Amino acid sequence: MTTAIKNLPRDEIVMAGNGACGGCPATAGLRIVGKAFGPNAICLMTPSCSVASIGLLPKSSFNYPILNICFAAAGSSAAGMEYALESMQKKGRLNGEKPLVFTWIGDGGTYDIGFQALSAAAERNDDFIHICYNNEAYSNTGVQRSGATPRFAATTTTPTGKQCDKKNLPLLMLDHHIPYLATASLAYPGDFYDKLVKAKNTKGFRYIELLAPCYTGWKFAAEDMIDISRKAVNCGAWLMFEAENGKIEFTNPTKKFVDGTATPDSPAEYLSMQGRYTSSLKGDNKEFVINSVASQIAADLQLLRQRSTC
Amino acid sequence: MRRLFDTGCHVVAQAVKCADVDMVAAYPITPQTSVVEEIAALTESGEMNCRFLPVEGEHSAMAACVAAAAVGARAFTATSSQGLLYMHEVLHMASGCRFPLVMVNVNRAVFAPWTLWADHSDSLAQRDTGWLQLYCASLQEVFNTILQAYYIAERVRIPVMVNMDGFILSHCRMIVEMPDQQVIDKYLQHQPNGWIADPQNPSAYACVTGADLYPGFREELFNDTKNADKTIIEAAKVYHELTGMWDGDLIDTYRCDDADTFIIAIGSMAAEARISVDLLREQGIKAGLIKIRALRPFPAAAISDVLSDGARVMVLDRNYGFGTEGGIIFAELKAALFERAAQLQIANKIMGIGGADVNYQMMADAVTSAWDFRR
Ligand SMILES: Cc1ncc(C[n+]2csc(CCOP(=O)(O)OP(=O)(O)O)c2C)c(N)n1
Ligand code: SF4
Ligand SMILES: [Mg+2]
Numbered sequence: 001m002t003t004a005i006k007n008l009p010r011d012e013i014v015m016a017g018n019g020a021c022g023g024c025p026a027t028a029g030l031r032i033v034g035k036a037f038g039p040n041a042i043c044l045m046t047p048s049c050s051v052a053s054i055g056l057l058p059k060s061s062f063n064y065p066i067l068n069i070c071f072a073a074a075g076s077s078a079a080g081m082e083y084a085l086e087s088m089q090k091k092g093r094l095n096g097e098k099p100l101v102f103t104w105i106g107d108g109g110t111y112d113i114g115f116q117a118l119s120a121a122a123e124r125n126d127d128f129i130h131i132c133y134n135n136e137a138y139s140n141t142g143v144q145r146s147g148a149t150p151r152f153a154a155t156t157t158t159p160t161g162k163q164c165d166k167k168n169l170p171l172l173m174l175d176h177h178i179p180y181l182a183t184a185s186l187a188y189p190g191d192f193y194d195k196l197v198k199a200k201n202t203k204g205f206r207y208i209e210l211l212a213p214c215y216t217g218w219k220f221a222a223e224d225m226i227d228i229s230r231k232a233v234n235c236g237a238w239l240m241f242e243a244e245n246g247k248i249e250f251t252n253p254t255k256k257f258v259d260g261t262a263t264p265d266s267p268a269e270y271l272s273m274q275g276r277y278t279s280s281l282k283g284d285n286k287e288f289v290i291n292s293v294a295s296q297i298a299a300d301l302q303l304l305r306q307r308s309t310c
Numbered sequence: 311m312r313r314l315f316d317t318g319c320h321v322v323a324q325a326v327k328c329a330d331v332d333m334v335a336a337y338p339i340t341p342q343t344s345v346v347e348e349i350a351a352l353t354e355s356g357e358m359n360c361r362f363l364p365v366e367g368e369h370s371a372m373a374a375c376v377a378a379a380a381v382g383a384r385a386f387t388a389t390s391s392q393g394l395l396y397m398h399e400v401l402h403m404a405s406g407c408r409f410p411l412v413m414v415n416v417n418r419a420v421f422a423p424w425t426l427w428a429d430h431s432d433s434l435a436q437r438d439t440g441w442l443q444l445y446c447a448s449l450q451e452v453f454n455t456i457l458q459a460y461y462i463a464e465r466v467r468i469p470v471m472v473n474m475d476g477f478i479l480s481h482c483r484m485i486v487e488m489p490d491q492q493v494i495d496k497y498l499q500h501q502p503n504g505w506i507a508d509p510q511n512p513s514a515y516a517c518v519t520g521a522d523l524y525p526g527f528r529e530e531l532f533n534d535t536k537n538a539d540k541t542i543i544e545a546a547k548v549y550h551e552l553t554g555m556w557d558g559d560l561i562d563t564y565r566c567d568d569a570d571t572f573i574i575a576i577g578s579m580a581a582e583a584r585i586s587v588d589l590l591r592e593q594g595i596k597a598g599l600i601k602i603r604a605l606r607p608f609p610a611a612a613i614s615d616v617l618s619d620g621a622r623v624m625v626l627d628r629n630y631g632f633g634t635e636g637g638i639i640f641a642e643l644k645a646a647l648f649e650r651a652a653q654l655q656i657a658n659k660i661m662g663i664g665g666a667d668v669n670y671q672m673m674a675d676a677v678t679s680a681w682d683f684r685r
Binding site: 039040041042044051052054055056057058059060062063064065066067068069070072073075076077078079080081083084085086087088090091093096099116117119120124 | 330359364365367374380381385509510515516519
């Protein structure tokens with residue numbers, strides 16, 4: 001049973017005075033992370049909206065020890081920290097219980113500049129949790145394209161819409177033979193929480209990716225953030241699953257699309273709610289774009305379906 | 311005392327073992343490679359009580375060390391040349407965070423074109439990263455300096471780069487005296503750390519600042535780097551008291567007492583230059599050697615104190631200061647001795663680039679061809 005939102009722990013790690021935009025998906029996600037991981041954890045971040053939203057030194061609005069590290073170095077920094085903690089614990093130089101090490105990193109620090117170090121940490125099965133909050137762009141620097149930006153979405157470096165597909169990073173990470181992987185959505189906070197707890201209770205390299213609809217980048221109304229999150233899942237633009245030791249299990253509603261007991265919604269509404277697709281959806285192009293997105297979703301689903309049964 | 315007869319790379323590994331390091335993250339590059347291999351072997355066999363993190367590149371190696379230091383661990387890495395250049399961004403982070411890291415850089419010339427042999431372009435390109443830089447002339451000094459580097463770094467909370475020339479030191483075998491472990495443990499007691507990522511007392515580190523606080527952080531690093539000279543001297547003194555060994559502190563001098571002609575060099579060239587000094591003395595030239603051991607902080611006062619009025623000063627550079635009059639150390643020294651410009655004759659010779667042969671005769675010739683000693 002998925003944990004009900006009313007049963008989530010009351011602990012809050014996101015404090016007042018946060019510098020994020022109101023309705024920021026990253027901050028909303030981090031709240032749930034704090035509930036799942038509890039107080040004994042250390043967070044590493046790379047330059048991103050999340051670091052910017054901590055606030056100005058010496059104040060911090062997140063109630064975790066946070067180290068802001070070089071952009072490319074999420075995987076290696078977390079690994080170095082975990083190795084050090086383990087070594088000091090062995091030598092009796094660690095006060096108290098060994099804390100959980102986790103990274104809270106954007107899609108830029110995961111898909112692009114940070115991918116090399118992340119891939120190496122996954123290959124070594126280093127003992128930490130990498131969480132990617134994927135807002136499908138470099139939001140902090142003003143919304144430039146990333147390897148996670150979907151085709152047709154406009155960013156400041158793809159002003160008329162991106163011309164190529166995003167990477168399938170969850171599958172790429174899965175192919176590193178890691179013990180736990182999950183995708184999550186803010187429209188399903190209990191599911192996200194449960195996946196975080198599962199990750200916490202697993203040893204080795206764990207990867208969780210949260211879709212983080214950034215309303216300033218995607219250009220929709222702030223109050224629609226959860227609604228957009230849900231629409232992304234309902235049309236299959238965001239697929240929900242987890243994999244323990246490589247075995248893929250789907251979570252609802254994605255599970256029904258895979259089973260064939262339901263069909264994904266047309267992506268038309270999801271796309272047209274977002275200003276980043278406006279130029280791609282203009283005039284005659286509209287049908288082509290919606291059909292292309294729909295068939296890409298079908299292909300991604302089919303790929304995952306095959307992977308889950310093999 | 312224990313005795314070791316081994317290559318420079320293996321001596322580095324032994325020193326790291328003696329320093330009770332918690333985590334080593336490193337990536338291979340010639341001529342540093344056998345440091346990594348030896349540490350991997352020593353940790354895997356259990357001979358060294360430490361975790362070895364085989365990262366996928368040097369940027370990651372330094373990032374792993376930085377994060378290890380953030381939880382209060384003693385961390386180490388070693389690299390050379392391209393690897394050091396690749397770390398550059400993280401070197402700034404390490405010093406900015408005031409993490410007491412120690413790294414060994416096995417000096418090697420830089421790409422392009424591709425070469426494997428020694429010069430100092432790699433470490434001098436990191437001159438302004440806020441790291442302290444020490445240069446060694448023998449394997450005994452390499453061993454002693456790695457221990458001293460931890461002593462210094464953990465007190466001033468500034469990372470220290472220990473430099474040794476590629477192949478000339480890294481692949482050469484020498485006898486090294488290793489103090490007993492109890493002596494080293496006493497010398498390198500773990501220091502309480504300034505900041506540890508502690509869930510009991512959460513705070514954000516290295517995050518965003520404005521122009522109100524940022525200049526203060528940099529100014530503090532600037533001042534503390536300059537003032538680190540006192541701790542470098544103390545580290546050498548205490549090490550001497552405990553072990554009887556001495557390699558100099560900021561500088562080391564040879565036959566300087568009555569000298570009027572000085573060679574200034576760093577690294578292994580400073581060992582060779584002793585023979586040049588003897589040779590020049592045989593020719594009736596009152597030569598002396600100043601070996602710069604600490605390039606950061608730059609020991610301007612210590613050098614100036616040794617130089618007599620009217621002295622001839624030959625600066626040997628194993629690097630080019632592109633767009634300047636010569637080598638980087640030449641430029642540094644002239645700036646440092648500007649006040650005494652009228653009393654000193656400072657000349658420069660660039661040699662040993664990309665491992666080009668350097669011998670005592672060439673260094674002596676540099677002196678005799680710069681000035682007319684017949685008068
Ligand atoms: C080496 C390096 N290159 C570029 C930057 C500039 N930079 C800071 S944040 C950022 C984008 C971050 O994107 P992402 O990881 O997706 O996080 P988001 O801002 O979207 O939350 C960039 C390009 C940097 N800090 N370091
Ligand atoms: S730009 Fe987007 S990701 Fe960044 S703080 Fe605002 S809502 Fe959050
Ligand atoms: Mg992003």
